[in-house]
Amino acid sequence: RKEVEQDPGPFNVPEGATVAFNCTYSNSASQSFFWYRQDCRKEPKLLMSVYSSGNEDGRFTAQLNRASQYISLLIRDSKLSDSATYLCVVGHNDMRFGAGTRLTVKP
Amino acid sequence: ETGVTQSPTHLIKTRGQQVTLRCSSQSGHNTVSWYQQALGQGPQFIFQYYREEENGRGNFPPRFSGLQFPNYSSELNVNALELDDSALYLCASTPGGGGEETQYFGPGTRLLVL
Numbered sequence: 001r002k003e004v005e006q007d008p009g010p011f012n013v014p015e016g017a018t019v020a021f022n023c024t025y026s027n028s029a030s031q032s033f034f035w036y037r038q039d040c041r042k043e044p045k046l047l048m049s050v051y052s053s054g055n056e057d058g059r060f061t062a063q064l065n066r067a068s069q070y071i072s073l074l075i076r077d078s079k080l081s082d083s084a085t086y087l088c089v090v091g092h093n094d095m096r097f098g099a100g101t102r103l104t105v106k107p
Numbered sequence: 108e109t110g111v112t113q114s115p116t117h118l119i120k121t122r123g124q125q126v127t128l129r130c131s132s133q134s135g136h137n138t139v140s141w142y143q144q145a146l147g148q149g150p151q152f153i154f155q156y157y158r159e160e161e162n163g164r165g166n167f168p169p170r171f172s173g174l175q176f177p178n179y180s181s182e183l184n185v186n187a188l189e190l191d192d193s194a195l196y197l198c199a200s201t202p203g204g205g206g207e208e209t210q211y212f213g214p215g216t217r218l219l220v221l
Contacts, residue, residue, distance in 0.1 A: 004149075032208070042214070043197055043212040043215050044150065044197070044212050045109075045212070046209055087149050089210075094140070094155060094165065096152065097149030097151070097152075098149050099148050099149045100148075
């Protein structure tokens, strides 16, 4: 079993759609959680940290369920510029990345 | 921009050769981590350096080695290159010694092994 597993995707959605990504992790002692965004042939960039209480940043909402070892990312009102690969990241002494989920937002 | 720089941007080597990749961390950051990202995969943790000492290592063989210098810049060395070493190599810096802090990535070095 992989340490961090994500929806395989790809997700192809129209502009304005709401899309949700899921991620599970295997190490119950993990201490930090993030979503990163990676554009084609670019480096990953931090999208948002994920807190136990859940957090929101504009159109983006992240949730963490420690009991189920599950993280989610919700994107509302999708924009063309949201097209990218979204990486789920879990930290425990070091950072473990999921394989990523590719999102394409179409006009 | 994160302020993390890497060199070279691209590199082509042949099997069996050795390669050195370089990274300058963001100002004020004393921790550097290296990752390997194969095509279609997420970054895989290679190792981390904190104040010039290795501070954690992923599941990579000893032919992957590194250094961190007093100015906190870092090198990744790979000996006896194999075809499967072809990947994007990413360097990331963090301000403290915690391996689970937010990582600020450089643009990466694309290595092709023929």
